[in-house]
Amino acid sequence: MGSINRAVFFDEIRQTIFGGFLEQSQVDGVNAVLDEWDARGLRDVRWLFCMLATDRHETGAKMQPVREDLYYKSAERIREVWPNRFPTVASAKPYVKNPKALAIKVYGGRLGNAPAPSSDGWDYRGDGLPQLTGKANFAKFGVKPGMDLKTSVRVMFDGMIGGLFTGK
Numbered sequence: 212m213g214s215i216n217r218a219v220f221f222d223e224i225r226q227t228i229f230g231g232f233l234e235q236s237q238v239d240g241v242n243a244v245l246d247e248w249d250a251r252g253l254r255d256v257r258w259l260f261c262m263l264a265t266d267r268h269e270t271g272a273k274m275q276p277v278r279e280d281l282y283y284k285s286a287e288r289i290r291e292v293w294p295n296r297f298p299t300v301a302s303a304k305p306y307v308k309n310p311k312a313l314a315i316k317v318y319g320g321r322l323g324n325a326p327a328p329s330s331d332g333w334d335y336r337g338d339g340l341p342q343l344t345g346k347a348n349f350a351k352f353g354v355k356p357g358m359d360l361k362t363s364v365r366v367m368f369d370g371m372i373g374g375l376f377t378g379k
Contacts, residue, residue, distance in 0.1 A: 214249055215256075217242070229272065240266065240274030240340075240360060247364045253372075262371055269342040276363040278356070279337030279344070281310035281317075293317055323347025339363035341370055351375060 224241070225233050233241075244266060248259050270277050283289045286303035296317050297303040306313040314333040320326030322345020324335055335346045339358040343349060343366055349356065352366045352375075370376045 215245060215259075217245065220245075228267070237272070237274040240270075243360050243364045244274075244340075244367075247368050251368065258372070262367060265371070266340045266367065269337075270340060274340075276339040276358050276360055277342075279314075279342060281313045281336060283307060283310075283313065289313065318344060321345065323350065339366055341367040341376065343370075 221233070221238065221241070225231060229237065241263065244259075244263060248262075253259065266274055283292075284307065286297075286300045286307050289303040289306055290297040290300055293303075297306075306316060311330070311333045314336045315327045315330060316332065318324050318332035318336060319329060320332075322335070324331035324346050331346050334356060335344065335349055336356075337344045338349075338356050339354075340363045343352065343354070343358075352369065354362055354366060358366065
């Protein structure tokens with residue numbers, strides 16, 4: 212398959228996936244992914260659609276790099292997301308509306324992050340289009356937290372195509 216007809220593509224995703232409207236920032240984000248796709252000469256659109264779906268899911272449909280905020284309003288939700296880290300609702304209560312402490316708790320001591328009291332869990336929380344997490348993963352891709360769109364697109368492509376997120 213050659214380059215995608217972007218006018219047709221955007222008309223379709225605007226209606227079917229984005230509820231009839233796209234912000235300019237969303238268009239810019241999707242275009243950045245399509246540009247990288249074309250630049251790499253990739254042809255299997257299943258990979259492209261997987262990347263776009265990952266982008267949409269991980270960014271809350273913003274299609275722009277985001278940093279994980281970890282701001283939770285209830286201990287029940289924290290426990291639901293991390294049941295192994297919080298065996299009871301009471302154990303999750305100190306982290307309600309406390310995103311930095313939560314990040315240090317759930318990401319500290321893993322993924323190359325130093326354990327608490329280090330702020331690595333907060334500093335290296337989910338970032339970019341693929342929500343890259345952990346100091347070791349940032350080092351693997353040679354990036355720093357707060358990725359711009361171009362860097363984030365590169366990381367997503369390199370990680371997904373090279374199996375660097377899953378090892379497959």
